[in-house]
Amino acid sequence: MKARPVYKIFLGVFIFLIVFWSVAPLLWIFISSISERTELYSKPPHWIPDNPTLKAYKTVLITGESFRGGGGIAATDLLKKGIINSLIVAITTTFLVMFFAPLLGYAFSRLKFKGSQIFFYFIIGIIALPSWPVLIGLFSVFSDLHLLDSKIGLILLSFTFRLPFETWFMKGYFESVPGEIEDAARIDGCTRIQTLYKVSLQMVMPGLIAVSIVSFLSTWNMFSAPLVLTYTLKSKPLTVTMTEFIGQYFVHWDLMSAATMISIIPPLIIVIFFQKYIIEGLSAGAIK
Amino acid sequence: MIKRVSVWLDNEQHLAYVILVPALILLLGFAYYPAFQSFRFSMLRYNLKLPNRIKFNGLDNYIYVLKDPVFIASVLRVLYFMVIATIAVMVISLGISLVLNKKFRGRGILRAIVIIPWALPPVVNGHLWKWIFNGDYGALNGLLLQLGIIKDYHFWLNNSFVALNLAVFLFVWRYTPFITILFLGVLQSVPGQLYEAARVDGAGVFKQFYYITMASLSRIGGVALILTLIASFNVFDGIYALMGFSESTKTPMIYNYELTFEMGRFGRGSAMAYLVGFFLFLLTLFYIRMSFQKDKI
Numbered sequence: 319m320k321a322r323p324v325y326k327i328f329l330g331v332f333i334f335l336i337v338f339w340s341v342a343p344l345l346w347i348f349i350s351s352i353s354e355r356t357e358l359y360s361k362p363p364h365w366i367p368d369n370p371t372l373k374a375y376k377t378v379l380i381t382g383e384s385f386r387g388g389g390g391i392a393a394t395d396l397l398k399k400g401i402i403n404s405l406i407v408a409i410t411t412t413f414l415v416m417f418f419a420p421l422l423g424y425a426f427s428r429l430k431f432k433g434s435q436i437f438f439y440f441i442i443g444i445i446a447l448p449s450w451p452v453l454i455g456l457f458s459v460f461s462d463l464h465l466l467d468s469k470i471g472l473i474l475l476s477f478t479f480r481l482p483f484e485t486w487f488m489k490g491y492f493e494s495v496p497g498e499i500e501d502a503a504r505i506d507g508c509t510r511i512q513t514l515y516k517v518s519l520q521m522v523m524p525g526l527i528a529v530s531i532v533s534f535l536s537t538w539n540m541f542s543a544p545l546v547l548t549y550t551l552k553s554k555p556l557t558v559t560m561t562e563f564i565g566q567y568f569v570h571w572d573l574m575s576a577a578t579m580i581s582i583i584p585p586l587i588i589v590i591f592f593q594k595y596i597i598e599g600l601s602a603g604a605i606k
Numbered sequence: 607m608i609k610r611v612s613v614w615l616d617n618e619q620h621l622a623y624v625i626l627v628p629a630l631i632l633l634l635g636f637a638y639y640p641a642f643q644s645f646r647f648s649m650l651r652y653n654l655k656l657p658n659r660i661k662f663n664g665l666d667n668y669i670y671v672l673k674d675p676v677f678i679a680s681v682l683r684v685l686y687f688m689v690i691a692t693i694a695v696m697v698i699s700l701g702i703s704l705v706l707n708k709k710f711r712g713r714g715i716l717r718a719i720v721i722i723p724w725a726l727p728p729v730v731n732g733h734l735w736k737w738i739f740n741g742d743y744g745a746l747n748g749l750l751l752q753l754g755i756i757k758d759y760h761f762w763l764n765n766s767f768v769a770l771n772l773a774v775f776l777f778v779w780r781y782t783p784f785i786t787i788l789f790l791g792v793l794q795s796v797p798g799q800l801y802e803a804a805r806v807d808g809a810g811v812f813k814q815f816y817y818i819t820m821a822s823l824s825r826i827g828g829v830a831l832i833l834t835l836i837a838s839f840n841v842f843d844g845i846y847a848l849m850g851f852s853e854s855t856k857t858p859m860i861y862n863y864e865l866t867f868e869m870g871r872f873g874r875g876s877a878m879a880y881l882v883g884f885f886l887f888l889l890t891l892f893y894i895r896m897s898f899q900k901d902k903i
Contacts, residue, residue: 332705333716339779340719346745347734361759362748421625431622441629444637446890448883449840450862454647454876455640457867478632485629509616539727541843546867557727561847564733571737578733585725593718596725600784601791 344582350575351375358572374576378563391551393563397577399551400559407469407555408537408584411476415484415533420526422481423488424514428497438489444482453546460547469553472544476537484529487599491525492518528599531592538584556581647876654870667877676861677878684839684857687774691838692831694778695785699830702782703789704819717790724783731780732847739763739772766854773855776844781837785830792826793819825896832893836886858882 350358351374353367382394425431426438456475457466465471499521503513519526541557548554554562560577563569569577589596615621651663671677706717723731738745741761750756763769796818804814842859849855851864862882866875 329705329708329710332701333710336702336705336716337719340722340783343734343738343779344722346738350737359743361743362752363743363745365748418625418629422629425622425625429618429622431619434622437626437630441633442894444633445894446887447637447641448879448886448890450859450866450879451644451876451883452637452640454866454872454879455643455645456636458643458647459635459640474632475636478636481629481633509612510618510621511612511615535725539725539729541727541729541846542863546863557729557843561729561733564847565850571740571743574733574737578730581730582726585727586722589718589721589725593714593721596721597717597787597791600787 347575347578350572351579353572355570355572374572375580378573378576378580393569395551396559396563397556397580400554400556401580403469403551403553403559404538404556407472407476408534410469410473411480411537412530412534414473414477415480416526416530418477418481419484419488419529420514420519420522422485423492423522423525424518426485426489427492428500428518429510438485441485442482444479449542453543456543457546465547467548467550467553471547472540472553472555475543475547476533476540480533480536483532487529488522488525491522495521524595524598527592528595531588531595532599535585535588535596644876644879647872648880649877650873652871652873652876654872663873667873668881670874671878671881676856677858680856680858680861683770683855684859687770687777687841687857688835688838690771691774691777691781692834694774695781695834695838696827696831698778698782699785699789700823702786703793706786706790707793720786721783723780726780728780728841728843729847731776732844735772735776735779735844736763736848763849766852769849769852769854773841773845773848774838776848777838777841780844781834785834788826788830789823792823796822829893829896832889832896836889836893839886839889 349365349367352370352372353364354369354371357364357367357369378397379394382392422441426434460466460471463471465474495518500513500517503517504510508516538555539557540555541561544553544555544558545561548558551559560581563577564574615624648667649662649664651659651661651666653659702720706713706720726734739762741747741759741764744759744762746762747756747759751759762772800818801814804818809817839857840859841857842863845855845857845860846863851860851868856864858878859882862875862878865871865878
């Protein structure tokens with residue numbers, strides 16, 4: 319079918335609307351973060367700043383000029399510690415996922431063992447567990463195990479709640495690649511574990527990347543669980559510390575925008591480089 | 607020794623159980639057992655601030671919550687939230703996925719752009735829009751003023767009905783990409799010959815849309831509907847950042863957090879969590895059944 323001009327115009331309008339809908343808010347936050355405060359606080363605001371400046375970033379990360387309130391914790395600490403905690407928790411969780419996801423997928427797709435059905439439902443069943451009953455109980459479990467306010471606690475928790483997605487997704491992925499090459503490797507004398515790491519892993523690699531990326535994002539974005547389970551800068555992730563930064567201190571909007579920009583940079587980078595895998599991960603295992 | 611271990615491990619059963627044990631321990635310890643714990647709490651008089659006055663009180667907590675006017679109001683509020691949010695997400699996702707399904711230059715980039723709102727931390731989503739809706743210097747006010755739609759700046763979030771709808775909007779903005787991707791996956795698997803054949807048979811654009819596009823989306827549409835209902839019920843982060851514990855957007859999720867962790871009412875909070883959770887559980891079971899059907903076919 320030849321593209322008619324009317325059709326092209328319609329398509330163009332729709333594409334513009336979609337782009338505006340998705341990125342206009344972020345663009346505005348970015349502009350707010352590099353604007354002079356006087357320009358930002360004019361009515362209507364200057365949409366394009368006359369004197370772009372990185373002052374807000376310097377303030378929230380390095381100098382931390384006079385913030386009101388805050389109970390003795392410097393605002394710059396709040397953000398820097400938050401970034402470090404979030405990175406440690408998200409990266410460690412992702413590594414755990416990268417290690418266990420192929421194993422679990424392999425077990426449920428290739429190995430015959432007693433109770434495999436039951437174990438599978440036991441893992442998948444978590445999806446049906448609503449979050450608040452679990453979180454309230456977790457508070458007492460964490461307190462018994464001395465895991466409250468610890469990064470290890472957060473890592474174990476976020477890893478646990480990635481398990482159903484990993485297992486379901488990797489099981490499906492293993493089933494979609496042929497097992498013949500693995501059988502051949504077995505006949506050549508490889509043990510199952512050798513076969514898994516030398517042969518299978520390469521075939522399911524795209525799936526594994528998808529699972530890992532989605533795990534990183536969901537751990538980085540986690541908020542309500544750490545809000546309940548952490549209470550000092552030793553373990554609070556960035557989502558929690560920046561909420562405190564904005565809520566407890568009297569913060570100007572240019573500074574708040576800079577803090578927001580910092581917290582969305584990792585997800586943005588990931589979307590730009592790994593969108594193909596994210597789409598695969600989202601559409602194949604439609605869990606949460 | 608190493609040799610013997612590796613021979614032992616090469617047995618299908620042994621290997622499977624070695625792989626499963628760590629996962630099962632974590633699931634028991636951090637998911638199933640805590641859920642059981644809070645079930646126990648739900649039948650106790652348990653105020654975190656009065657730790658030595660814990661006492662069994664049967665179903666008192668459940669009765670208290672069911673009679674609590676704040677809880678009833680929050681349930682009605684979230685039902686409104688779910689209906690509006692789900693309709694909006696379904697319609698907008700359908701529209702965006704239809705555009706993304708067309709062939710044009712830069713489609714890959716557009717797809718990446720569309721996912722962005724979903725990838726951001728939901729709580730940041732709240733902070734971001736709070737600044738845009740700000741009554742003193744917000745961009746929404748600025749834009750509407752320049753377009754001549756309003757004459758004066760408004761404090762949008764001070765009006766409780768407007769605030770609730772803006773909270774819905776936040777959810778729709780964040781969740782639409784996810785459903786869009788689900789729809790797009792199905793649309794792209796529809797063979798082009800189907801449309802070709804329909805055209806040859808004389809089907810117009812609308813008939814093609816109804817009988818091919820919509821029909822192919824019907825099954826994933828059901829899954830998407832339930833997922834959106836569950837997710838819209840569960841919203842916490844965005845509302846917390848946007849409105850805190852404000853009355854106007856207090857959904858059961860927000861109220862549950864406030865009651866349990868702000869006020870320390872572990873017993874009542876657990877009972878509420880179970881009442882709310884039972885409803886969600888039914889929705890989720892429905893979802894799991896549907897998506898397993900999808901797997902089988």
